[in-house]
């Protein structure tokens with residue numbers, strides 16, 4: 001828990017500002033008595049607890065200054081110390097998705113670390129760039145649940161730190177069994193195989209809606225924000241000490257001549273002519289941006305044309321993709337693999353399939369940040385910094 005988050009402040013929030021009715025509207029008024037809750041109180045986990053009424057729950061949260069609050073499943077009897085959830089009969093639980101930015105740091109099929117969050121953020125940090133991954137994933141799941149499964153409504157909640165939770169609100173999803181939830185997740189992750197080496201070009205017919213969704217939702221942000229980002233200012237790397245330099249800056253520094261906009265060949269020539277070496281160990285430099293372009297099977301010209309065309313295309317779909325991408329299956333496979341690796345939603349499967357799991361209680365306070373796990377009304381325009389903290393709420 002963070003220092004300033006005192007028990008007085010927590011109690012005050014739950015007493016005066018916690019929107020109890022709104023919370024009840026999410027879970028529905030029925031069966032409140034037999035629903036499990038979980039809390040962190042004085043750094044201890046309190047599970048197997050239930051309340052006769054929402055007001056009783058609120059009283060508990062106020063008088064115990066709960067540091068974190070979670071809502072669980074509904075059972076046939078009120079969960080309690082003597083009726084632990086393992087021993088009573090499960091009735092239903094909301095169908096929930098969990099997106100967390102920490103899942104976006106991963107290894108590729110060869111076991112190499114792939115910093116999907118190329119912005120440099122890791123663990124608890126986030127920025128505009130990587131937060132977009134969470135938003136894209138939410139939009140992707142939202143559309144998949146509605147269009148491919150016919151569910152009517154999803155609500156999204158801020159996790160309080162660096163993620164979002166999506167609740168499918170349709171009543172019939174509540175009674176889905178573990179197996180049924182797993183098959184929905186298996187469908188969604190058909191493309192997102194463990195090795196993440198699958199290609200858009202080889203996606204099975206059953207997953208065509210997902211494939212089309214990749215085109216309409218993920219390709220444009222990928223090309224605009226991820227694909228060959230250094231093309232506009234290539235990166236040179238020392239073959240010995242691995243230091244990196246921006247080619248244009250280094251050439252300007254050494255020769256005094258402007259180098260902006262020079263093509264790879266001319267850059268190479270100028271580096272050779274002017275005998276430009278690593279600033280630290282005087283070893284040879286390699287243009288690693290050029291290598292990246294070649295790894296995709298592209299030329300510099302084709303790569304910059306793809307980026308330009310995608311940026312100019314307002315509404316993106318499969319047809320646009322076909323027009324813009326070269327008619328070369330190797331290039332297409334390389335680019336498609338990279339899109340899936342870097343942009344495809346990464347879902348914490350266990351959260352969705354484990355029917356007894358507890359999930360952060362909407363509008364409770366995140367003990368680690370002091371932020372409110374609020375409902376996100378407009379997922380496209382939500383940024384964690386704009387989420388109110390407990391102190392904002394009490395002002």
Ligand SMILES: [Zn+2]
Nearest residue numbers: 119121127130
């Ligand atoms: Zn970031």
Ligand SMILES: [Zn+2]
Nearest residue numbers: 238241278281
């Ligand atoms: Zn060096």
